[in-house]
Amino acid sequence: MTANTTLRAVIGAAILAGVGLGAVEAVVLNATGRLPDLLGLLWPLCIRWAGVGGLLGLAAYPVALAGSRLRKHRLLWWIAAVVIAMSVFYLLWKTARPTQLTRWHQAAIWAVYAALATVSIAAPVVLCRRRPWRNVLAGAAIVASPIVSLIDPVHLREIYLSLNIGQLVIAMSLAGIGVYTWLRRQAYVPPAGRSLVVVILLAWMVPGARDDVASLYFGSTRFEFVELRLRPIRIPPIPDSSQTEYLDLFDVPGHAAARATWRSRRPNAARMSILWVTVDAMRPELVDSDTAPTIRDFAKQGTWFRNAFAQSSSTAMSTESFFRSRYPASTSFAQGKPPGRYPSLAEVLRARGHQAIGVTGMGANLFGPNKVFARMQHGFEKFVPGLKATDANDTVDQLIANVDPARPFFVWIHLFDPHVPYVPRGDVDTAASDRVRYEGEIRYADAGFGRLLAWLDEHGATDRTIVVVNADHGEAFGEHGRYFHATSFFDVQIHVPLIIRVPGIAPGRVAAPVGNVDVAPTLLELVGVDAPDTMQGRSLLPTLLDPALPYPRAAFAESPHDWTWFQFRVATDGRWKLHYDLRTGLAQLFDRSNDPGERVNVVASHRKEAERLLEFLAALDRHCR
Ligand SMILES: [Zn+2]
Incomplete structure (x- = not known):
């Protein structure tokens, strides 16, 4: 041989x-x-x-x-x-x-x-x-x-x-x-x-x-x-039915009455300013903790949405979704088109004479300008990038330097600090765990938020400024074997804080499921502007006026269709949450009330709930068509 x-x-x-x-x-x-x-x-x-x-x-x-x-x-x-x-x-x-x-x-x-x-x-x-x-x-x-x-x-x-x-x-x-x-x-x-x-x-x-x-x-x-x-099981695909039973998912009853009430109460709504603060990667339970004392106090002064969801767990996708009020699979990104295809909140408000300024703490990375930064300039007249090192104090300084508080403004400020890498802040040691360093960054961003509220006060703008605090996604620390974000739609990555404080509206807590996608139509309605037809979110004005309303009935998250790493759709009514894998037809259903960690897939024993949430997804498709 x-x-x-x-x-x-x-x-x-x-x-x-x-x-x-x-x-x-x-x-x-x-x-x-x-x-x-x-x-x-x-x-x-x-x-x-x-x-x-x-x-x-x-x-x-x-x-x-x-x-x-x-x-x-x-x-x-x-x-x-x-x-x-x-x-x-x-x-x-x-x-x-x-x-x-x-x-x-x-x-x-x-x-x-x-x-x-x-x-x-x-x-x-x-x-x-x-x-x-x-x-x-x-x-x-x-x-x-x-x-x-x-x-x-x-x-x-x-x-x-x-x-x-x-x-x-x-x-x-x-x-x-x-x-x-x-x-x-x-x-x-x-x-x-x-x-x-x-x-x-x-x-x-x-x-x-x-x-x-x-x-x-x-x-x-x-x-x-x-x-x-978690033993996902295969269930029938999303039905393409013409049922209308769930169409009220996108219509909050009492809308017209709420609008009339608000108009009679706030005749000068059009002059109101908007300060929208996005704390990157902030988990919602931190609002309730000593980690974010300023935001915790603020939550008691505004309407605190306890079941708010980001529509994506990626920064760029989530922000495009909420600025243009489009579900991720309906964004121009998903359609492979330039972002200007659908009007953004900044564009609509600019046309009405607001200053529209965006400020992000997202800086350049090791190899030059950040790709995500380029994707986030959604129609602002000025969009100010972060310095090389992300620092909430610098980000707030940039806002103060670029905004005239005497004129109506719409300002979005992106406190990017809690995003990885987790830089040790204050008395947090370099050797501290990821979670401790992350919370240190939340605390640091929270102090920056405190400076923003003080700035409003200083210029007498507090009682004519709507303030929104939210996050673009959550952050995982090993839950389900994952870290960071943009890797799943489990709650740790898409359940987010959302607080809206409107001068003249009493504070309250809302249990109904809502989405970041709903914020832009809400703000437009608050300042008396019709939302463009292309916006897919719902105005939450009726909910702001009456936090006990059992509406909206569902919130959603989804991947744009061509996302390579996962193609999922999620529907939740607040208690039940369905994860549906578009590629395999495998589904997971979790009972958020009894299993907040989403550890036990109950789709086999709760087929009816799963099918109802699939109907919700079908209603979303009809709504977005
Ligand atoms: Zn982010």
Whole structure:
């Protein structure tokens, strides 16, 4: 038997064994209830193990080639160097806390990649002097893809979080070896083996293959967040019915009467100013805590919506949704059009003579202007970016410098501090936990909010200014295996504070489910302007006047249709909350009253509730059409 035949047999057997192992694993997981979607996850598991088999087969080459002409000790050195670099990277990733991505960690990760690149490019040159350019190309292939992924630090954060990074690095190295051997056209990889390796690598690189597997084990990747422990089950798709039973979801009864009452009470409403404060990533329970004393006192002076939801858990998507009062799947972003397609609150108020100024604490990131910042300038006459370091005090200074409090204004101020990274503030130590540093930033932003209220007072503007406090999304600290936001629609990421204080309206607490999408129509109605037809939210004026009204009846969140990492729709009536996966038809239903952590999926035992919420989604579709 020649060396080549032996190699072919080794790699073939290893890959086939991997496929078999993957199939066995899938069947066992299905039988034990951890894998409801057997067919959907069978192939990623097979590919995963086939890849491992291929890697083992490759590792066996030098052994199988013993006695051949190849200078195998050099090849072994090369493989050892790559494995060491991968291990160091893996350790770095494992030891750092996921949300504590310091400059040191970033620098260390870059250094390891640089070392990996040097080894990968230099070693083949040393190994084969005859065609150095091919080897340089081959070595570059090993490192190119991960480096491309790392260029954007936000993306880095996500990759860093997804626990499949080890798989990614292995796959990349395997890809490099495959390309390297292909380019060298040397004898030590047989043609059949080469082709197999390439097919496996291509399949492995399909995000679905990697991420479905990772979510199966860790439930925390960016791409897939069906939690298998929660046992989602398949239910019929959203009905396209013409029933009208739930159309009142978008019409709050008593609207005309409420409007007349308000007009008679506030004849000068059109001169009222609006200060809208968005505290990035603020969780609603913090309103009730010592962490945000100013906002807590403020909540007692205004209408406090206890069941308010962001329509998305991403900053850019959520703000576009609330500025233009469009549900995320109906935004111009989702339609692939420029943002000017639907009028924004700022544009409507500018046309009525208000100053419309936006101020955000979102600054430039490591590699230049923040992409999200560019997406948030929704029709303001002036939109002031943050300084390089986000600081609520600076953000408030920017507002004070740019707004004339003597004229009617609409000002949106975005206190960006609580967004990652969590900078230690005041007496909070650098070594404190993520949660403690995050709350320190909320406290810091809360003090900034206090300065804003004082500024209104100073200029005698308090009794002619409507003040709104909300958040663009929540923040996860490991709940459901996730961190930060924009990775799920569980309450920790979309249940938000919403408080509206209107001079002349008594304080109150509202239990009805509402959305940030409702804020713009509400503000327009308060200052006596008709909301454009394109706005999909509902005016909450009747609710502000009578907080006990059992309306609105539902709130929603959804991904724009082309979001790659998850495509979900959520409907809630305040108590029941349905998560519906558009891609798989899998559904989860939670009882928020008895299970606020959304730990137990009760869709099987409460089909009627789930179907009612699906009807709500159908009503939303009709409303948005
Ligand atoms: Zn945000």
